[in-house]
Each structure stands twice: as C-alpha cells, then as structure tokens.
Amino acid sequence: MITIKFTEKPDYLRVEAKGHSLFEKKGKDIICASVSVLLQSWPVWEKELAGVNTRIESKNGYFNAIINGLNEKALLFFYALRLSLEILETQYPENIKILREG
Numbered sequence: 888m889i890t891i892k893f894t895e896k897p898d899y900l901r902v903e904a905k906g907h908s909l910f911e912k913k914g915k916d917i918i919c920a921s922v923s924v925l926l927q928s929w930p931v932w933e934k935e936l937a938g939v940n941t942r943i944e945s946k947n948g949y950f951n952a953i954i955n956g957l958n959e960k961a962l963l964f965f966y967a968l969r970l971s972l973e974i975l976e977t978q979y980p981e982n983i984k985i986l987r988e989g
Contacts, residue, residue, distance in 0.1 A: 888984055889922055893969050895989040900957065900965045902929065904950040908982040918982050921975055926950045929968045937961040 889908050894901035904926055908918035930941040930952045937960035944951040954961055969985070976983040 888982055889919070890984045890986065891922070891926075891972055892986040892988060893965075895965070895987075898955065898957065900954040900961065902926065902950070902952050902965075902968065905948065907948055908979070910979065910982050918975065918979050922972065922983065925968055925971050926952070929964060930954070932964045933961055937964055 889904060889906045891902065891904040894903075904922065908916055908922070910916050910918040927945070927950075930943050933939050933954050934941045937958060939954050939956040939958065939961045942953045942955075954965070972983065973985055976985050
C-alpha cells in the first residue's frame with residue numbers, strides 16, 4: 888500500500904509518500920504510475936508556477952517534498968494534488984491511504 892501524508896503548517900507544506908501499491912507487477916502498475924506522476928509534478932508546479940522554494944527527496948518507494956515561502960498559488964497546487972490523490976484513494980482504497988496533519 889502507498890501511504891501519503893499531507894502536512895499543512897503556516898510556514899510550510901509537506902508531502903511524504905511511502906510504499907508500493909502492489910496493484911500490478913513493476914512497470915505495469917497504473918496506480919503507482921499515477922501517484923508517481925502527481926507527486927513528482929507537484930514540486931515543479933510549486934517552483935515554476937508559484938515561485939516557492941522546494942526540497943525534494945525521492946528514492947525507490949519513498950518521496951518527501953517540503954515547500955517553503957507559501958503564497959496563494961502554492962496552497963492551490965497543494966490542494967489540487969491532495970484532491971487528485973484522494974480521488975485515486977476512493978477508486979483504489981486497498982492500494983492508497985491518505986493521511987492529513989495540520
């Protein structure tokens with residue numbers, strides 16, 4: 888299962904994901920691919936479109952991104968990411984779990 892934790896604080900946003908969906912074998916897992924595209928795109932949107940600082944750590948089965956210097960656009964992209972992943976969670980509840988903090 889992929890567990891994704893969203894943290895929203897006044898001075899930063901954080902998204903941490905761990906695990907694998909185990910929906911299909913490696914290279915054919917549409918859930919993993921969907922989650923990966925969304926997670927890897929989010930810091931790019933934040934940096935390029937919202938103009939905020941990003942720190943990213945990503946390795947096999949683990950993703951962590953922290954966004955500093957928040958503004959209205961940064962929050963919009965954070966909420967769009969969370970909503971997109973929550974939609975996937977409702978479609979694949981055995982494979983994705985969303986947690987919230989803050």
